[in-house]
Amino acid sequence: MNPKNSTASSLVVFCDFDGTIAQNDIGDALFRHFGVFEPYHSQLLAGEITVREYYQTAIASAQDFTPETIKHFTKNFSIDAYFPKFYQFCLQKNIQLTILSDGFIEYIHPMLEAVGVTDANVRSNYLSVQNSGVQPIFPGASESCKCFCASCKRNTMLSSSATDSVFIYIGDGLSDTCAASHADIIFAKHKLAAFCNERRIPHYPFHTFFDILRIMEKIVDSPRTKIRRQAELQRKKSIEIE
Ligand SMILES: [Mg+2]
Numbered sequence: 001m002n003p004k005n006s007t008a009s010s011l012v013v014f015c016d017f018d019g020t021i022a023q024n025d026i027g028d029a030l031f032r033h034f035g036v037f038e039p040y041h042s043q044l045l046a047g048e049i050t051v052r053e054y055y056q057t058a059i060a061s062a063q064d065f066t067p068e069t070i071k072h073f074t075k076n077f078s079i080d081a082y083f084p085k086f087y088q089f090c091l092q093k094n095i096q097l098t099i100l101s102d103g104f105i106e107y108i109h110p111m112l113e114a115v116g117v118t119d120a121n122v123r124s125n126y127l128s129v130q131n132s133g134v135q136p137i138f139p140g141a142s143e144s145c146k147c148f149c150a151s152c153k154r155n156t157m158l159s160s161s162a163t164d165s166v167f168i169y170i171g172d173g174l175s176d177t178c179a180a181s182h183a184d185i186i187f188a189k190h191k192l193a194a195f196c197n198e199r200r201i202p203h204y205p206f207h208t209f210f211d212i213l214r215i216m217e218k219i220v221d222s223p224r225t226k227i228r229r230q231a232e233l234q235r236k237k238s239i240e241i242e
């Protein structure tokens with residue numbers, strides 16, 4: 001057995017969408033556009049409502065909020081120019097890549113398709129459109145985790161990979177902090193980088209997927225990729241709770 005291959009196949013990558021793959025936070029822009037961003041977003045940041053309540057309240061008051069109008073709206077935004085290359089890199093190296101978003105599939109899919117990424121594994125919330133109105137559905141909702149998510153990214157991450165995998169997390173925001181704490185290798189910017197700095201969690205700062213690709217090439221070629229002890233303990237603990 002080629003030891004290099006065995007290392008590469010045990011790497012699993014989890015990646016946020018808004019502000020990470022998409023250059024902007026599309027969820028925020030979307031609710032701004034549909035006129036339902038405030039006062040809900042301020043209430044959310046003040047801790048007065050949960051992410052779940054934020055989505056439910058904002059969506060209940062949005063007009064003409066359908067998969068079609070959302071898709072049309074995404075044409076104003078772009079994906080990190082190096083993400084398609086990173087996506088191909090993971091395919092070639094046989095690295096499992098999962099896009100973990102607490103946003104909605106209704107804008108994620110059209111944006112990925114626009115750059116030729118048509119078969120990505122995406123785990124996110126989605127909208128249920130009925131005659132009575134539009135309802136957000138949170139498939140990863142967790143009773144046991146109090147993270148800043150409607151669908152817990154940590155639980156989805158831990159349930160979709162072998163426990164002895166080397167977990168890699170890429171993200172930028174508050175919805176990423178919980179999952180990233182459980183990852184061995186972290187790529188972080190903005191609020192996630194600040195969170196890691198505060199808690200002295202080692203991470204690679206990045207601006208674009210160009211930076212991530214450069215480091216990932218080295219990680220894949222390294223004969224021994226390391227598990228982060230603290231992350232491994234966190235994973236064990238969280239799996240026991242669930
Ligand atoms: Mg984000």
Ligand SMILES: [Zn+2]
Pocket residue numbers: 142145146147148149152153154155178
């Ligand atoms: Zn969580």
